[in-house]
Amino acid sequence: MSKTYYDPADLRKFGKITEWSKDLGEKFFEYYGKVFEEGALTAREKSLIALAVAHTEQCPYCIDAYTKDGLQRGVTKEEMMEAIHVGAAIKSGATLVHGVQMMNKVNKLDG
Amino acid sequence: MATKSLKKRESDLANSNKQLDILSNGIFKNGELPTFKDKISETGQFPLKAKKLEILQINVGYMCNQVCDHCHVDAGPDRKEIMTRDTMRECLEVIKNTGAHTLDLTGGAPEMNPDFRWFVEEAAKAGIKDFIVRSNLTIIRANKKYYDLPEFFKKHNVHVVSSMPHWTRGKTDKQRGDGVFDKSIRALQDLNAIGYGMPGSDLRLDLVYNPSGAFLPGDQTAMEKDFKKALKEDFDIDFHNLFAITNLPIARFLDYLIASENYEDYMYSLVEAYNPSAVENVMCTNTLSVSWDGYLFDCDFNQMLNLPVNSKAKHISEYNEELLEGRNIVISQHCYGCTAGAGSSCQGVVA
Ligand code: SF4
Ligand code: SF4
Numbered sequence: 001m002s003k004t005y006y007d008p009a010d011l012r013k014f015g016k017i018t019e020w021s022k023d024l025g026e027k028f029f030e031y032y033g034k035v036f037e038e039g040a041l042t043a044r045e046k047s048l049i050a051l052a053v054a055h056t057e058q059c060p061y062c063i064d065a066y067t068k069d070g071l072q073r074g075v076t077k078e079e080m081m082e083a084i085h086v087g088a089a090i091k092s093g094a095t096l097v098h099g100v101q102m103m104n105k106v107n108k109l110d111g
Numbered sequence: 112m113a114t115k116s117l118k119k120r121e122s123d124l125a126n127s128n129k130q131l132d133i134l135s136n137g138i139f140k141n142g143e144l145p146t147f148k149d150k151i152s153e154t155g156q157f158p159l160k161a162k163k164l165e166i167l168q169i170n171v172g173y174m175c176n177q178v179c180d181h182c183h184v185d186a187g188p189d190r191k192e193i194m195t196r197d198t199m200r201e202c203l204e205v206i207k208n209t210g211a212h213t214l215d216l217t218g219g220a221p222e223m224n225p226d227f228r229w230f231v232e233e234a235a236k237a238g239i240k241d242f243i244v245r246s247n248l249t250i251i252r253a254n255k256k257y258y259d260l261p262e263f264f265k266k267h268n269v270h271v272v273s274s275m276p277h278w279t280r281g282k283t284d285k286q287r288g289d290g291v292f293d294k295s296i297r298a299l300q301d302l303n304a305i306g307y308g309m310p311g312s313d314l315r316l317d318l319v320y321n322p323s324g325a326f327l328p329g330d331q332t333a334m335e336k337d338f339k340k341a342l343k344e345d346f347d348i349d350f351h352n353l354f355a356i357t358n359l360p361i362a363r364f365l366d367y368l369i370a371s372e373n374y375e376d377y378m379y380s381l382v383e384a385y386n387p388s389a390v391e392n393v394m395c396t397n398t399l400s401v402s403w404d405g406y407l408f409d410c411d412f413n414q415m416l417n418l419p420v421n422s423k424a425k426h427i428s429e430y431n432e433e434l435l436e437g438r439n440i441v442i443s444q445h446c447y448g449c450t451a452g453a454g455s456s457c458q459g460v461v462a
Contacts, residue, residue: 073329
């Protein structure tokens, strides 16, 4: 057994998940592939969204994959960092906006 | 950013046998990845055979004013391999008699060959349809004696193909050296000023994009759109087409891959992106590469790996179109670079 939870080489084996559940796995990859095709959004825009979400999800595989994908599409490091800030802003915003819930509760209990 | 060639640094990897060793051992030897031969055999495409010659690519010398990190030629100011006028004369004989429609001069920086202008003047007389010079752009601004190159190219109706790694200064200078971006922009503006690359102009100016690191090029059409938009908006520069070229794992790029521990991942990326329909049109099937000393190779990459053509005619002086047509191409694992994704050649994608 590997001694760590994450092994970079495992990313290459992602496709193997179909081996233990062919139908669902194949459907997932078909869907996944479709999502990233050029559509109303460009493939480049989707790649940047994926990079931001990869960070909020804190998935090391996705971070590796979409950093490389961005480089391949000519995305600059400034663009990548800004995209991550968008993710971070939403994450922290989502935390802080719950502060209103806390305030409501305090006001109700201790108002 | 390197300042010396691998050869000058007496690096192991300056030795082509050492490079071929690396490409044949490790993950390819232990079966983790299929060899190129096995891969193309799956679709019955082995052996790769040369078709009718269309492009004659001549490397007039490995000397260059730049020392780019990724250079597959291992070119630089310290490389002394330069084509002589005698060898050029032998090439001219072939140019005059060949059925090839494209003549492609490369290097190093071809302009640094002292007989470069003479050669262009003579070759232009042969009336070949498409006469390409691969110019690195900065050479045009490197020294006063090169300032008139755009005019010279125009006079001989040369098709200029130039490398431009990115539309931003940071990414360009990282790969090619400080100041390269500004000089390249200035050179492109000079070329535009006399009509090169302008919409509808017959003076062809194409750009070559190759990635600045251990990743593959993106979609050529999308990249071209991004390049055009950025260069137009920021610098009012026009050009015709962008060729997206994959870095092949040889010479300095191989050195970089190994040093940065990206070699295995890069080879995996290449093999994963393998596209059998690109195999049909890899450039060695219609191109012949001539080295500075007149020897014949299937492509510029094989030239750098010292893998000579598999034919009785091994030198430009023994050139024989019939003998060379149908020859088996000499392959190794670096060939995966030509068949990844939409494929890659000196003219961009092939599939
Ligand atoms: S990549 Fe081109 S410009 Fe750069 S060192 Fe090599 S030959 Fe010269
Ligand atoms: S590296 Fe050369 S020989 Fe190999 S496929 Fe590419 S062009 Fe052909």
